[in-house]
Amino acid sequence: xxxxxxxxxxxxxxxxxxxxxxxxxxxxxxxxxxxxxxxxxxxxxxxxxxxxxxxxxxxxxxxxxxxxxxxxxxxxxxxxxxxxxxxxxxxxxxxxxxxxxxxxxxxxxxxxxxxxxxxxxxxxxxxxxxxxxxxxxxxxxxxxxxxxxxxxxxxxxxxxxxxxxxxxxxxxxxxxxxxxxxxxxxxxxxxxxxxxxxxxxxxxxxxxxxxxxxxxxxxxxxxxxxxxxxxxxxxxxxxxxxxxxxxxxxxxxxxxxxxxxxxxxxxxxxxxxxxxxxxxxxxxxxxxxxxxxxxxxxxxxxxxxxxxxxxxxxxxxxxxxxxxxxxxxxxxxxxxxxxxxxxxxxxxxxxxxxxxxxxxxxxxxxxxxxxxxxxxxxxxxxxxxxxxxxxxxxxxxxxxxxxxxxxxxxxxxxxxxxxxxxxxxxxxxxxxxxxxxxxxxxxxxxxxxxxxxxxxxxxxxxxxxxxxxxxxxxxxxxxxxxxxxxxxxxxxxxxxxxxxxxxxxxxxxxxxxxxxxxxxxxxxxxxxxxxxxxxxxxxxxxxxxx
Amino acid sequence: xxxxxxxxxxxxxxxxxxxxxxxxxxxxxxxxxxxxxxxxxxxxxxxxxxxxxxxxxxxxxxxxxxxxxxxxxxxxxxxxxxxxxxxxxxxxxxxxxxxxxxxxxxxxxxxxxxxxxxxxxxxxxxxxxxxxxxxxxxxxxxxxxxxxxxxxxxxxxxxxxxxxxxxxxxxxxxxxxxxxxxxxxxxxxxxxxxxxxxxxxxxxxxxxxxxxxxxxxxxxxxxxxxxxxxxxxxxxxxxxxxxxxxxxxxxxxxxxxxxxxxxxxxxxxxxxxxxxxxxxxxxxxxxxxxxxxxxxxxxxxxxxxxxxxxxxx
Numbered sequence: 001x002x003x004x005x006x007x008x009x010x011x012x013x014x015x016x017x018x019x020x021x022x023x024x025x026x027x028x029x030x031x032x033x034x035x036x037x038x039x040x041x042x043x044x045x046x047x048x049x050x051x052x053x054x055x056x057x058x059x060x061x062x063x064x065x066x067x068x069x070x071x072x073x074x075x076x077x078x079x080x081x082x083x084x085x086x087x088x089x090x091x092x093x094x095x096x097x098x099x100x101x102x103x104x105x106x107x108x109x110x111x112x113x114x115x116x117x118x119x120x121x122x123x124x125x126x127x128x129x130x131x132x133x134x135x136x137x138x139x140x141x142x143x144x145x146x147x148x149x150x151x152x153x154x155x156x157x158x159x160x161x162x163x164x165x166x167x168x169x170x171x172x173x174x175x176x177x178x179x180x181x182x183x184x185x186x187x188x189x190x191x192x193x194x195x196x197x198x199x200x201x202x203x204x205x206x207x208x209x210x211x212x213x214x215x216x217x218x219x220x221x222x223x224x225x226x227x228x229x230x231x232x233x234x235x236x237x238x239x240x241x242x243x244x245x246x247x248x249x250x251x252x253x254x255x256x257x258x259x260x261x262x263x264x265x266x267x268x269x270x271x272x273x274x275x276x277x278x279x280x281x282x283x284x285x286x287x288x289x290x291x292x293x294x295x296x297x298x299x300x301x302x303x304x305x306x307x308x309x310x311x312x313x314x315x316x317x318x319x320x321x322x323x324x325x326x327x328x329x330x331x332x333x334x335x336x337x338x339x340x341x342x343x344x345x346x347x348x349x350x351x352x353x354x355x356x357x358x359x360x361x362x363x364x365x366x367x368x369x370x371x372x373x374x375x376x377x378x379x380x381x382x383x384x385x386x387x388x389x390x391x392x393x394x395x396x397x398x399x400x401x402x403x404x405x406x407x408x409x410x411x412x413x414x415x416x417x418x419x420x421x422x423x424x425x426x427x428x429x430x431x432x433x434x435x436x437x438x439x440x441x442x443x444x445x446x447x448x449x450x451x452x453x454x455x456x457x458x459x460x461x462x463x464x465x466x467x468x469x470x471x472x473x474x475x476x477x478x479x480x481x482x483x484x485x486x487x488x489x490x491x492x493x494x495x496x497x498x499x500x501x502x503x504x505x506x507x508x509x510x511x512x513x514x515x516x517x518x519x520x521x522x523x524x525x526x527x528x529x530x531x532x533x534x535x536x537x538x539x540x541x542x543x544x545x546x
Numbered sequence: 547x548x549x550x551x552x553x554x555x556x557x558x559x560x561x562x563x564x565x566x567x568x569x570x571x572x573x574x575x576x577x578x579x580x581x582x583x584x585x586x587x588x589x590x591x592x593x594x595x596x597x598x599x600x601x602x603x604x605x606x607x608x609x610x611x612x613x614x615x616x617x618x619x620x621x622x623x624x625x626x627x628x629x630x631x632x633x634x635x636x637x638x639x640x641x642x643x644x645x646x647x648x649x650x651x652x653x654x655x656x657x658x659x660x661x662x663x664x665x666x667x668x669x670x671x672x673x674x675x676x677x678x679x680x681x682x683x684x685x686x687x688x689x690x691x692x693x694x695x696x697x698x699x700x701x702x703x704x705x706x707x708x709x710x711x712x713x714x715x716x717x718x719x720x721x722x723x724x725x726x727x728x729x730x731x732x733x734x735x736x737x738x739x740x741x742x743x744x745x746x747x748x749x750x751x752x753x754x755x756x757x758x759x760x761x762x763x764x765x766x767x768x769x770x771x772x773x774x775x776x777x778x779x780x781x782x783x784x785x786x787x788x789x790x791x792x793x794x795x796x797x798x799x800x801x802x803x804x805x806x807x808x809x810x811x812x813x814x815x816x817x818x819x820x821x822x823x824x825x826x827x828x829x830x831x832x833x834x835x836x837x838x839x840x841x842x843x844x845x846x847x848x849x850x851x852x853x854x855x856x857x858x859x
Contacts, residue, residue, distance in 0.1 A: 067731055144688055144726070147688065147729060235704045235706070238817070241688060241704065280605070280608055281611065281612050311638045315635075318627055322623040322627045326616060330616055330619070336585050345595045361578075361579065361582055365575040365578060369568065373633070374560075374564050374633035374634045374636075374637060381692070381725040446552070447721065449723050449725040454734070533601045533602055
């Protein structure tokens with residue numbers, strides 16, 4: 001690979017530097033950075049809302065924000081975090097940057113579509129900022145009818161439009177990944193030589209393609225009902241409010257897998273690299289990703305066990321929910337087994353990855369409790385559910401996102417970050433997260449409903465503990481902003497392969513040149529050919545090292 | 547379960563069933579966590595870089611492990627599923643009720659009506675040890691009727707009726723909450739559940755200004771809205787007589803047979819064209835939008851009373 005030896009070569013960052021060269025770029029690596037800027041902004045918008053929520057709940061009376069403002073804050077937190085951070089988080093940034101590099105391609109299949117996706121995302125983001133500034137929405141991110149359609153006096157239409165437009169960005173990016181992974185793999189890169197991150201993004205993209213249109217249809221049906229009085233969800237017009245919930249969750253449950261599958265992919269890259277051994281059960285890991293993405297389409301009714309669906313439907317959806325948990329459990333066992341007989345180091349990405357496995361396991365096991373019908377009847381719509389899905393989405397996805405960000409930071413920026421600060425942030429994230437969300441399991445079983453701006457005073461201790469944890473978590477999430485920013489300017493220059501990893505992305509310079517590879521790589525090896533006994537490894541294009 | 551730290555009080559029959567399953571599952575969860583975290587910690591310490599542990603002979607035939615833990619997990623999950631589902635069926639198949647409650651949720655209060663005609667807002671009085679069946683209706687948006695100490699909740703959906711039941715096993719005052727977001731004062735849509743001894747309960751009922759029973763009030767509305775003009779043996783209009791209707795099987799014009807429960811009666815009043823009884827002309831007008839929810843429940847209570855000789859479905 002000549003780029004490594006080529007001296008101070010031009011990189012994708014340096015070959016052009018005008019503003020237009022960024023805003024009109026078709027380079028997947030630059031578009032990844034554009035997305036990164038957008039979602040980081042939204043992460044802090046959503047985080048600010050979360051901060052206000054936790055501050056408000058320090059006092060049982062909830063007088064800090066009061067009812068209306070509080071309702072707008074949790075709605076904004078949900079909408080912004082789900083659609084403007086979690087769903088695009090790993091796919092549009094790490095996925096965009098890494099998929100072509102990992103499969104040995106020059107770019108994604110449709111570079112213009114990739115750029116268009118970023119513009120569409122930002123248009124939806126502008127609409128979201130409009131509804132926030134114009135006065136917010138108070139329906140919750142779930143938009144349940146008939147409250148959202150007939151009773152709410154907030155900017156529901158603007159919010160629905162933001163979500164509708166946002167979906168097109170998801171679909172564009174997903175389509176691009178699916179075609180790229182099918183068509184642009186380098187010679188020798190067979191399906192079962194793909195890194196598991198690519199499998200994760202592939203499974204995610206399929207779910208995005210199939211589920212997101214249903215969300216768009218749901219929004220359109222609401223518009224039809226509003227504009228033309230056709231009874232669809234409104235009981236007064238002969239519609240059925242439960243139909244909305246069915247359609248909403250048909251998208252929004254798979255959306256949970258859109259958030260977690262890429263995170264699983266990231267963990268599957270990080271753990272073998274820092275344990276210096278091949279991932280345990282590679283094909284089992286790949287099949288499990290696909291199994292989750294398929295079975296995940298048949299579990300939406302578990303959000304509705306107490307909503308008035310039939311007992312039969314409840315039993316079927318509970319059964320399917322247990323089934324979908326099996327491949328997730330297999331993945332946890334495989335990650336754990338990957339540590340066996342490894343040669344484990346504790347660099348920051350590994351700490352995040354181990355945190356991911358732990359928190360995801362907690363989230364998954366409490367998910368089993370929620371899938372159990374009779375327990376769900378008690379704890380659904382309480383803080384138990386809040387705690388459960390934050391363990392998956394924040395403990396899981398956000399931890400993996402930060403892990404991946406640190407792992408590929410040298411590749412993306414060409415700079416090393418200060419390792420001790422990063423380890424501190426990883427540990428603080430894990431601690432802060434647990435202090436924030438573990439008390440919420442207890443609050444839930446004690447019967448504190450979600451979306452309450454005020455609560456019974458005997459629950460105050462747990463809420464104060466949770467808010468205290470949130471302040472730790474906030475520090476842990478702000479820290480990387482500073483030390484990663486510092487590394488951009490003053491960090492040590494990174495070599496092409498600082499982690500001694502096996503993927504093709506490490507076979508080009510850091511940062512990569514505009515066209516990724518000087519020569520298209522020829523793949524001869526399965527991924528993760530690490531040897532824990534002597535630390536040696538073989539890259540996917542067959543170069544043996546150390 | 548008072549011996550468990552932080553465990554909330556349980557005051558109903560089904561609550562005990564839920565608690566037993568929750569605690570069993572909690573034990574399973576803790577065991578699995580100990581297993582996974584235990585393995586992780588052991589491996590991470592034993593195989594830390596620089597340790598002298600043996601790293602040769604990595605497991606090859608990993609599919610054996612995959613099959614083993616897939617089947618073990620599947621089996622364990624099916625057991626958990628079966629226990630949870632069994633209790634759910636119990637929760638949703640009410641035994642014969644000793645008492646019917648008629649509850650209407652509206653932004654942001656609970657309106658409770660008793661068969662004797664007594665009414666309360668944001669407060670429910672219940673007799674200890676009696677099976678209570680609740681008929682839930684909503685005047686506006688979706689609410690959810692939740693009593694944490696009973697471990698039950700059920701959504702209240704506009705445009706239809708939902709039913710569920712509980713049986714209090716402890717005396718005392720418990721919290722009633724709305725657990726489905728319903729607008730500004732969702733968090734204030736709370737109330738109190740007072741469980742009294744049957745004697746105290748009878749005394750409390752007698753002390754309320756009930757007047758006529760709910761069914762009697764319904765009968766008055768039955769005349770007021772003109773229902774009796776057709777649904778009467780003396781009427782010249784060919785309309786079904788409602789005596790014994792409640793709980794019976796209604797054979798519909800389109801060939802379906804449905805059990806005439808509260809939801810059916812409600813639909814017949816508001817959407818008569820949708821579920822017409824076979825052999826009758828489509829002459830009934832719709833009363834959609836004309837009858838407030840609490841009056842509708844009184845009409846239902848009256849029609850229930852006409853069919854009281856039949857078993858509750």
